[in-house]
Amino acid sequence: MFLNDLSLILNELIEGLNPLEFSPPVTHVYNPLVYARQPYEQYLKKYAAPTGKIILLGMNPGPWGMAQTGIPFGEIHAAKQWLKIEAPVGSPEIIHPKRPILGFSCRRSEISGKRLWGWAREKFGTPEIFFSRFLVLNYCPLIFFEESGRNRTPNTICAKERLPLLSVCDHALRQTIQVLTPSHVLGIGNFAFQQAEKALRGMDVKIGRITHPSPANPKANRGWSALIDMELRQNNIQI
Numbered sequence: 001m002f003l004n005d006l007s008l009i010l011n012e013l014i015e016g017l018n019p020l021e022f023s024p025p026v027t028h029v030y031n032p033l034v035y036a037r038q039p040y041e042q043y044l045k046k047y048a049a050p051t052g053k054i055i056l057l058g059m060n061p062g063p064w065g066m067a068q069t070g071i072p073f074g075e076i077h078a079a080k081q082w083l084k085i086e087a088p089v090g091s092p093e094i095i096h097p098k099r100p101i102l103g104f105s106c107r108r109s110e111i112s113g114k115r116l117w118g119w120a121r122e123k124f125g126t127p128e129i130f131f132s133r134f135l136v137l138n139y140c141p142l143i144f145f146e147e148s149g150r151n152r153t154p155n156t157i158c159a160k161e162r163l164p165l166l167s168v169c170d171h172a173l174r175q176t177i178q179v180l181t182p183s184h185v186l187g188i189g190n191f192a193f194q195q196a197e198k199a200l201r202g203m204d205v206k207i208g209r210i211t212h213p214s215p216a217n218p219k220a221n222r223g224w225s226a227l228i229d230m231e232l233r234q235n236n237i238q239i
Contacts, residue, residue, distance in 0.1 A: 002050050005179045007041070009172055016168035017142060022161050026152055028096040028145040032061055035090035035101065036070025042085050043071045047131040054133060054184040054237060055177070056116075056210070057192045060140040060154055063099055065110035072138045075113030076106050082121055098149030115213035116188075119225045123239055133239075137176070139192050140169045155191045170199035177205055186235060188212050208235035 014033055022029055033040060061067045065074045071085060080086050089103030116136070124130035142165070144152040154165060177185065177200055185205055187193025189212030196207050210231045211217065213224045220227070232239055 002179050003045060003048070006044055006048065006176065009175045009179070010037070012175075013141065013168065013172040016171070017165070020161070020164055020168070022144065022157065025146045026144045026157065027147045028092075028094060028099070030061070030067055030092040030099075030101070030143045030145075031141055032066050032070045032143070033141045035092055036066075036068075036103070038070070039074075039079070039085050039087040039089065039104075040070035042087050043083065046083075046085070047127065048135055048180065049131075050180045052181060052183045053131075053135050054186060055180070055182045056134055056136045056186050056188055057173075057196055058136065058138040058188045059192045059212075060138055061143040062110045062112055063143060063145075063151055064106060064108040065113040066138060066141075067099075067143050068101060068103055068106040068108075072136045073110070073113035073116045075110045075117060076104060077109065078113060078117035078121075080104060082117060083127055096145045096149060099145055111215045112213045115220070115224050119228060122225065123229075135180070135182070139173060139187075139195050140165065153191070166195065170195065173199045174203070177203060181205075184208060184235065184237065186210050186232075189214075189217075206235070210235075 010033055017031060058072050066072050068076060069079045070089065071079050086104045091101045120130045140154045146152055157165065182205055185196045185200060186208045187196045188210055193209035200207060211219055211227055213220045215221060
């Protein structure tokens with residue numbers, strides 16, 4: 001039943017995002033929930049459950065992760081070899097020539113996803129054990145590109161376009177948390193943490209923060225796995 005509820009939330013989220021328009025420097029916007037919905041729903045069917053899990057909440061897709069596979073932090077090798085997910089992926093209506101969507105045939109590796117799923121595999125061994133306690137989701141499903149192909153994050157979108165975007169995503173996050181009833185929502189990075197704090201205010205869930213594994217984050221490049229172990233303990237989560 002909860003999978004039907006999540007599917008309805010996804011439909012409403014897509015409908016809420018469809019009318020939004022973004023101006024330069026954003027030139028292309030992809031929504032993996034549309035063209036890569038099949039692997040994402042496979043991910044939810046295999047690993048989501050309303051059992052008081054800990055939600056690890058990312059910001060939005062990366063160009064070589066969720067943008068390709070539909071799975072949050074969905075680094076290709078981890079998705080296929082560890083999560084055991086592989087499904088057909090379509091393509092956005094308008095494709096940036098420097099950011100093609102190759103689905104599970106993509107040969108690029110997303111470092112953030114490689115670090116996150118590598119930590120999960122190292123600590124828990126199997127996806128079943130990891131997902132018995134955790135679920136990884138993204139706050140915003142859209143990925144934004146500039147003309148150069150540079151990835152532009154939601155927090156850098158101009159305010160008049162960002163506020164409607166955040167309103168739609170806040171609503172979807174609240175609905176998702178109502179369905180999944182996790183014990184914690186941990187924002188991966190400051191933006192996801194701040195949005196979770198705002199969107200989930202008053203709900204019966206603990207909000208925390210962990211460091212983003214991006215290679216653009218110097219702190220993450222000094223041993224992200226050990227850092228996350230420490231930060232989970234600081235959030236009173238024992239692993």
